[in-house]
Amino acid sequence: MSKKRELLPVRRRDNLVVAGRCSICHRPFESSLAIPQVASRQIVSDFDVHTCDEDANQAAARVVRESTDKV
Numbered sequence: 601m602s603k604k605r606e607l608l609p610v611r612r613r614d615n616l617v618v619a620g621r622c623s624i625c626h627r628p629f630e631s632s633l634a635i636p637q638v639a640s641r642q643i644v645s646d647f648d649v650h651t652c653d654e655d656a657n658q659a660a661a662r663v664v665r666e667s668t669d670k671v
């Protein structure tokens with residue numbers, strides 16, 4: 601699989617993504633930090649270092665529906 605992975609925004613605050621999900625493995629990324637700038641940076645760096653699990657195929661259909669619903 602050479603599909604490019606992206607961090608899909610789930611929740612934003614002040615135009616920053618404070619909760620997101622991987623477009624490949626659908627792993628959720630959240631931060632409990634109160635400051636959006638810091639939370640956003642933490643989420644992006646967590647996303648950058650994570651390893652995708654390829655066994656999330658059931659989740660895929662659900663997430664695709666959610667994201668098309670939103671955009």
Ligand SMILES: [Zn+2]
Nearest residue numbers: 622624625652
């Ligand atoms: Zn992933």
